[in-house]
Amino acid sequence: MRSAIRAFSTNVTKTDRKGFVPRRALLYVPGSSEKVLAKVPKIKVDSLVLELEDGCPLASKAQARTNIAAYLDDLPSKGDHACFELGVRVNSVSSGLLADDVKELSKAKHLPQVFLVPKVDDPDELAAIWDIFKTNYGAERIQNSKSRLIIYIESARALLDMPRLLATTLNLHKNAGFFKLDGVVFGSDDFCADLGMSRSNEGTETLYARQRFVTCCKAFSLQAIDSVYIDIKDLDGLRRQSIEGKAWGFDGKQCIHPTQIPVIQESFLPPPDKIEWAKALIDEYIKHENEQRNTVLTFRGSMVDRPVILQAMNIVQTVKYIQESQ
């Protein structure tokens, strides 16, 4: 009967789970500060992103590039990192700064495990992005690397054009050998600016956008990373929005301060009672199937059909992948 569960499991997610990277919290560490960079190996977070874009003032960009390139060049000397993944967020192609970023980064012996490219607004920009990476790293180095790609949706136009943007990025990997797209981030602050919205801690103004965003990500089996919560002191509000995002299908959330990490990472793990419920339901389902009854059953007083079993399997798989990958 385990085979029935396995058959179900393959339907649960189309994502290739080989090399699964948990990205419950994605922490930005500004590359301009050597003092903060020195702490990087010890920061325990799923995904740690060395920041070159908006977290880095224009006057410090050159210094930040040099710092990050030196960090990557000398990576083995830093020892084991407590984070699961080390990435770099470069500047957008429209800023005119991307070529300088990639030129400097490509001088380092090592590539980051993931490149994060913000403000991808138009499918045509993707060809320009690929071109900049290819010119500096060379196609072969890119193809031989295991680095992944994450892009950002940060404007009304990008949100509406998401299916085309995601398909074009995935095709660049398949047809040209660009880094494999693994996840997508919702840049809520730039999105609010683009639409002339006033952002709030409750986030009601981005409700439609976040729901469309997560739906598009899941249609392409990509990880969906939720908005940044800029009120660093308000950990209750952060927890509320993290739990909300998790319930909507997001895989993780951006993070700007170390105190936000545990709140986000805990929120993106299913709670113990939900894990217990999911395991017990799957056991009950196997028993039920053994007795060859209808696949609709009653469990703890509620009707359970296939979609509910799939949700239970998602919960069990998420916990399993996070435990196995750390």
Ligand SMILES: CC(C)(COP(=O)(O)OP(=O)(O)OC[C@H]1O[C@@H](n2cnc3c(N)ncnc32)[C@H](O)[C@@H]1OP(=O)(O)O)[C@@H](O)C(=O)NCCC(=O)NCCSC(=O)C[C@](C)(O)C(=O)O
């Ligand atoms: C807000 C800031 C200035 C307050 O920085 P602070 O130093 O004033 O804070 P603190 O509370 O005094 O710091 C306490 C300790 O934590 C450290 N610390 C503090 N922050 C970090 C960090 N991120 N990573 C690692 N360590 C950090 C800091 O160095 C200090 O260490 P110490 O006690 O040993 O001296 C600071 O937290 C920071 O620079 N955060 C990152 C900001 C950033 O990168 N923003 C851009 C990403 S969000 C974005 O772009 C939007 C998006 C997606 O694009 C879109 O929605 O559109």
Ligand SMILES: [Mg+2]
């Ligand atoms: Mg942004």
